[in-house]
Amino acid sequence: MESSFIIPCLLLLLLQFLCLAAGQVNYFPIFRCRDDGNFTRNSTYETNLKTAFASLSATAATGYGFYNTSAGVSPNAVTAIALCRGDVGSETCRDCIRNSIVLLRQNCANQLEALIWSSNCSVRYSNRTYTSVVDVRPNARVSSSINASDIDVFDKALRNLEGRLRVEAAGGNSLRKFATGDVGFGPDSSKIYALMQCSPDLSSFDCNSCLSVVYRESQGCCDGEIDVGVFYPSCSVRYSNASFYNDPPAIKLPSPPPSSPESPAIPGGTGNSRKSIYVIVPVACVLGGILVIIGLCLFIKRRRKNNIKDAAKKESGTAFSSLVMNENQNNSANLAQAGSAEMEMGAVGSLQFDLFTIEAATNSFFDGNKIGQGGFGPVYKGVLANGMEVAVKRLSKSSGQGSQEFINEVILMAKLQHRNLVRLLGFCLDADEKLLIYEYVSNKSLDYFLFNPNRHGQLDWPKRYKIIGGITRGMLYLHEDSRLRIIHRDLKVSNILLDFDMNPKISDFGLARIVGVDQIEVNTNRIVGTYGYMSPEYAMHGHFSVKSDVFAFGIVVLEIITGKKCSRFYNEDDHQDLSHFAWKSWIEGRAMELVDPTIVETCSEDEVMRCINIALLCVQEDVDARPSMAYVLNILNNYSIDLPTPTRTPHYLPKRHDSYSSNSKSVSKSTDESLITNVYAR
Numbered sequence: 025m026e027s028s029f030i031i032p033c034l035l036l037l038l039l040q041f042l043c044l045a046a047g048q049v050n051y052f053p054i055f056r057c058r059d060d061g062n063f064t065r066n067s068t069y070e071t072n073l074k075t076a077f078a079s080l081s082a083t084a085a086t087g088y089g090f091y092n093t094s095a096g097v098s099p100n101a102v103t104a105i106a107l108c109r110g111d112v113g114s115e116t117c118r119d120c121i122r123n124s125i126v127l128l129r130q131n132c133a134n135q136l137e138a139l140i141w142s143s144n145c146s147v148r149y150s151n152r153t154y155t156s157v158v159d160v161r162p163n164a165r166v167s168s169s170i171n172a173s174d175i176d177v178f179d180k181a182l183r184n185l186e187g188r189l190r191v192e193a194a195g196g197n198s199l200r201k202f203a204t205g206d207v208g209f210g211p212d213s214s215k216i217y218a219l220m221q222c223s224p225d226l227s228s229f230d231c232n233s234c235l236s237v238v239y240r241e242s243q244g245c246c247d248g249e250i251d252v253g254v255f256y257p258s259c260s261v262r263y264s265n266a267s268f269y270n271d272p273p274a275i276k277l278p279s280p281p282p283s284s285p286e287s288p289a290i291p292g293g294t295g296n297s298r299k300s301i302y303v304i305v306p307v308a309c310v311l312g313g314i315l316v317i318i319g320l321c322l323f324i325k326r327r328r329k330n331n332i333k334d335a336a337k338k339e340s341g342t343a344f345s346s347l348v349m350n351e352n353q354n355n356s357a358n359l360a361q362a363g364s365a366e367m368e369m370g371a372v373g374s375l376q377f378d379l380f381t382i383e384a385a386t387n388s389f390f391d392g393n394k395i396g397q398g399g400f401g402p403v404y405k406g407v408l409a410n411g412m413e414v415a416v417k418r419l420s421k422s423s424g425q426g427s428q429e430f431i432n433e434v435i436l437m438a439k440l441q442h443r444n445l446v447r448l449l450g451f452c453l454d455a456d457e458k459l460l461i462y463e464y465v466s467n468k469s470l471d472y473f474l475f476n477p478n479r480h481g482q483l484d485w486p487k488r489y490k491i492i493g494g495i496t497r498g499m500l501y502l503h504e505d506s507r508l509r510i511i512h513r514d515l516k517v518s519n520i521l522l523d524f525d526m527n528p529k530i531s532d533f534g535l536a537r538i539v540g541v542d543q544i545e546v547n548t549n550r551i552v553g554t555y556g557y558m559s560p561e562y563a564m565h566g567h568f569s570v571k572s573d574v575f576a577f578g579i580v581v582l583e584i585i586t587g588k589k590c591s592r593f594y595n596e597d598d599h600q601d602l603s604h605f606a607w608k609s610w611i612e613g614r615a616m617e618l619v620d621p622t623i624v625e626t627c628s629e630d631e632v633m634r635c636i637n638i639a640l641l642c643v644q645e646d647v648d649a650r651p652s653m654a655y656v657l658n659i660l661n662n663y664s665i666d667l668p669t670p671t672r673t674p675h676y677l678p679k680r681h682d683s684y685s686s687n688s689k690s691v692s693k694s695t696d697e698s699l700i701t702n703v704y705a706r
């Protein structure tokens with residue numbers, strides 16, 4: 025009986041091998057099925073979906089590879105879009121679309137919304153209407169995990185190629201936005217081949233920004249790897265050291281490009297007997313793959329019979345992936361508010377990770393995975409079993425919080441969701457481990473760019489201005505818009521992370537509550553904060569309020585504008601710290617001298633002066649005179665409002681070294697940049 029299984033299994037293995045050997049690395053097909061909304065069998069929605077698909081299959085033989093169709097009326101309307109790779113011929117395109125539709129129906133059987141990337145095309149459908157704006161979710165990325173031998177040379181060549189292709193692709197017309205090209209690198213005349221494509225309905229501007237985001241993401245995930253693909257619904261980037269596209273494209277565009285996009289697909293089907301052949305091969309591959317995996321799983325399972333915990337672990341992984349998917353699908357920043365008691369009970373389950381999962385994700389807290397050291401413990405990068413990247417904060421064992429309070433606070437913080445806040449995904453509580461799991465933000469923190477002479481050029485003024493706006497909105501959300509009123513208490517440039525698009529995300533908010541410092545503080549007057557960012561009333565008397573955050577915000581803005589670290593800034597001549605120096609320059613009409621020389625060229629004097637003015641208002645000594653974050657946002661957005669003149673900034677921290685230790689009985693400080701916990705006695 026066993027042998028009757030083995031022979032087909034071996035055959036399938038062989039087939040699988042052949043399937044893989046036929047192309048290069050075969051990443052396709054890739055599916056994204058939205059699993060929080062299903063339609064029922066034989067429903068109107070299904071009928072409409074079939075109609076839409078039939079219309080895609082039928083018309084894909086004409087045109088230039090982009091097809092947009094819809095069927096039915098709301099609430100059962102279905103929109104389906106197919107986009108073929110710009111270099112393939114119409115036969116290949118049509119076959120790819122037909123196969124993809126079959127695969128999509130098999131893999132995402134009754135999902136309301138789904139997407140497939142095949143090697144020659146992508147197909148997606150949804151109950152919402154797709155519009156011609158950059159759509160970034162769901163997305164996928166694939167890579168070979170093989171590094172180029174000389175990463176620097178490779179990267180440099182790739183960057184040049186990327187710039188050229190992006191411009192070319194974005195410059196395409198409404199029929200096709202596509203570019204391919206290659207470039208040699210290294211001594212042995214190896215080549216990089218790259219392909220960039222946008223959905224042709226995007227504007228050139230949107231195409232350009234989509235491609236730069238996607239390219240940057242490919243660098244973020246797979247720096248130096250020789251075979252990488254990043255796929256968004258609206259655009260994609262792929263490069264490899266092996267040639268993988270047709271040059272020139274199989275279909276030429278008409279020479280005078282028509283100004284209007286082609287008309288939507290017309291329904292009406294034709295039979296096709298070739299279809300079955302094209303379906304059988306990939307299906308056999310997929311089946312073969314599944315069988316191999318099942319075989320492996322059985323084998324492994326036998327070996328680890330005793331480990332029942334595994335199942336539970338896998339489960340929590342899945343629950344989590346669907347949680348993230350839901351959130352990803354919903355682009356609105358703020359799902360957070362509607363929390364009922366039942367949701368909170370349910371929330372614990374979906375927020376809880378077990379230690380095994382996290383250890384597997386971080387290589388058991390391997391040192392090489394460490395990406396930072398915060399005030400309350402080290403931070404590790406991890407990759408969950410489903411491929412998702414996370415940042416894991418391992419709280420130091422001394423944190424005083426009991427388990428229940430810890431969980432309660434995590435649930436509250438996980439509800440705070442905003443574009444400009446790093447998302448808290450969950451926690452892990454196991455014996456003496458307390459871990460916080462955050463979304464991973466690809467581009468490190470603001471100080472990594474701002475204070476490094478080789479990198480600060482990457483932050484021109486428009487980017488810095490955008491970052492200031494983002495921080496403002498994030499802080500406003502913490503202070504006023506969320507249901508909780510969160511005082512950050514440790515806002516600083518190293519707590520501002522940047523995503524691949526250089527959008528700021530504030531991290532470590534609510535941490536004082538999670539580790540229970542807020543409670544402890546009442547009893548022992550411990551002060552949490554960082555030198556240079558602490559408002560005088562907080563540093564001297566332990567009084568904290570939203571206005572102490574506003575103070576820290578002002579310092580951050582000054583650092584962004586001047587490119588100078590507040591903790592390092594110390595003017596020996598007249599014993600001034602950064603904020604005081606800025607204030608004096610302002611009063612004396614020399615404020616433009618503050619501006620980081622690398623951005624002087626790109627900056628708008630109006631914007632810079634306004635930001636300096638705002639920063640100085642925020643760091644005023646008088647607590648009540650400092651603006652609220654809401655007011656800051658208002659004056660950032662509205663240039664017709666006249667700004668008050670800032671009054672004197674505090675002068676309480678003349679030097680780092682003597683700081684305010686005369687006021688404290690014991691000061692336990694680590695480095696000047698890291699968060700300090702200070703026992704202060706009045």
Ligand SMILES: *[C@@H]1O[C@H](CO)[C@@H](O)[C@H](O)[C@H]1NC(C)=O
Nearest residue numbers: 059060061062132133134135
């Ligand atoms: C939708 O169906 C998929 C499987 O077909 C299932 O995994 C998922 O839980 C379903 N979702 C809902 C909300 O019913």
Ligand SMILES: *[C@@H]1O[C@H](CO)[C@@H](O)[C@H](O)[C@H]1NC(C)=O
Nearest residue numbers: 063064065066067070071134
């Ligand atoms: C859907 O309809 C077909 C025929 O119209 C029928 O054979 C099938 O059983 C139906 N399925 C369900 C789930 O109702």
Ligand SMILES: *[C@@H]1O[C@H](CO)[C@@H](O)[C@H](O)[C@H]1NC(C)=O
Nearest residue numbers: 111112113116120143144270
């Ligand atoms: C994709 O198109 C190329 C021709 O451009 C073809 O050789 C290849 O087989 C196609 N891939 C699949 C999976 O059909």
Ligand SMILES: *[C@@H]1O[C@H](CO)[C@@H](O)[C@H](O)[C@H]1NC(C)=O
Nearest residue numbers: 060061062099136151152153
């Ligand atoms: C699509 O379906 C989801 C899930 O049922 C629903 O929440 C959403 O409102 C629908 N969208 C449209 C545009 O009908």
Ligand SMILES: *[C@@H]1O[C@H](CO)[C@@H](O)[C@H](O)[C@H]1NC(C)=O
Nearest residue numbers: 092093105154155156225288
């Ligand atoms: C698809 O076509 C419809 C109707 O012509 C249009 O409103 C919609 O914007 C189109 N969507 C895309 C992504 O082109």
Ligand SMILES: *[C@@H]1O[C@H](CO)[C@@H](O)[C@H](O)[C@H]1NC(C)=O
Nearest residue numbers: 169170171172175247248249
């Ligand atoms: C590839 O290079 C990265 C650093 O850029 C390194 O972390 C990774 O381990 C390398 N991978 C392999 C397979 O050598």
Ligand SMILES: *[C@@H]1O[C@H](CO)[C@@H](O)[C@H](O)[C@H]1NC(C)=O
Nearest residue numbers: 170171172173214250265266
């Ligand atoms: C691509 O690079 C890998 C690793 O450097 C090498 O093994 C492979 O032969 C290269 N492929 C081509 C087509 O150059």
